[in-house]
Amino acid sequence: MTTPKPGDPTWVDLYSADPDRAIAFYGELFGWTAERAGEEFGGYITFRKDGKAVAGGMGRMDGDDGPDQWTIYLASADAAATADAAAAHGGTVVVPAMAVGEVGTMAILADNGGAGIGVWQAGTSAGFEAIGIASGGHWSEHAGIPTWFELHTGAYDAALDFYRGVFGWQDPFALDDGSGFRYTTIHAETPMLGGVMDTSVLMPGTPASWTVYFGAEDVDKATEQVAALGGAVLMPPMDTPYGRVSGVADPTGARFSIGGNKI
Known part of the structure; x- marks a missing residue:
């Protein structure tokens, strides 16, 4: 995995009403293993394929009746500035830029057509440790x-x-x-x-x-x-x-x- 350029997809994570079931499902389907972080990170799940981080996951928050979904994160050198730019270009800031310990800084946006998209500013983690390249049909x-x-x-x-x-x-x-x-x-x-x-x-x-x-x-x-x-x-x-x-x-x-x- 090379260092992502600004605007590159750099991470995906799953928002799930049943994280345990998700761990079992993706483990069977893709051969993923799962690691849970401590309470300071809300029990965040890191999914790994052959030992390399390929996705994340978290349980649905109490009182949230929104859909379960995968969120794609695009790389940014400054998540707060990206969120400000999104608002200026007709988007919506759903979750303002917030630090995730020393791991990085995240934000969640809706673009000007209503599609949800995440922002990731790398700290100790740039995101994917393995990623495929689909070009060429391989x-x-x-x-x-x-x-x-x-x-x-x-x-x-x-x-x-x-x-x-x-x-x-x-x-x-x-x-x-x-x-x-x-x-x-x-x-x-x-x-x-x-x-x-x-x-x-x-x-x-x-x-x-x-x-x-x-x-x-x-x-x-x-x-x-x-x-x-x-x-x-x-x-x-x-x-x-x-x-x-x-x-x-x-x-x-x-x-x-x-x-x-x-x-």
Whole structure:
């Protein structure tokens, strides 16, 4: 894992009503182990794959009836300044910048289209200790590791302006096939870690949201295992020009995607 640039996806964590069930589910599905931090960190969970930190998790707060979900964090040199910039560009600060001991500083935002996104300013932890690179279709080489991060939004142009202004995205690679499919990567050069998809034509009315893809050796088998472990299949496996993907949810409803090579 190289040092993330500002605006790079740098961490993901799970907000779950049943952390114990989540630990069991992701352990079976991806082979993750889990470590719980002390009370000073609220029992925060670090998920590891082959000993390397690949994700985090926390239990739902008392009185919160919001959905279980995965949150993607983008790197920032100054989380407080990023939160201020988000507000200035039409976003909302959901959780103001707050220090997490010496580990780093976090904030939670909603972008100008309503999609939730986290901010991480590195302290002793820069975030991922292992991450896959999905470009070239080699997702299956990174089974159980985050490989791609994607924003779905109907406010495509406005969202790109937001992330350029708030996170400094520069010179992305853009695709427009003329049929309504528009896609922009976070960066123009490798390693490309994610992108933004316009849903206004292909999936009109879909709420804006970020999703994380985890790699799999066999997308179809991993998707079947999600269902067998009590999760749900939201989008059956399908081939794309960049690999085979599916959309799923864990047993308490947190959504994520699975990606792998075509079969």
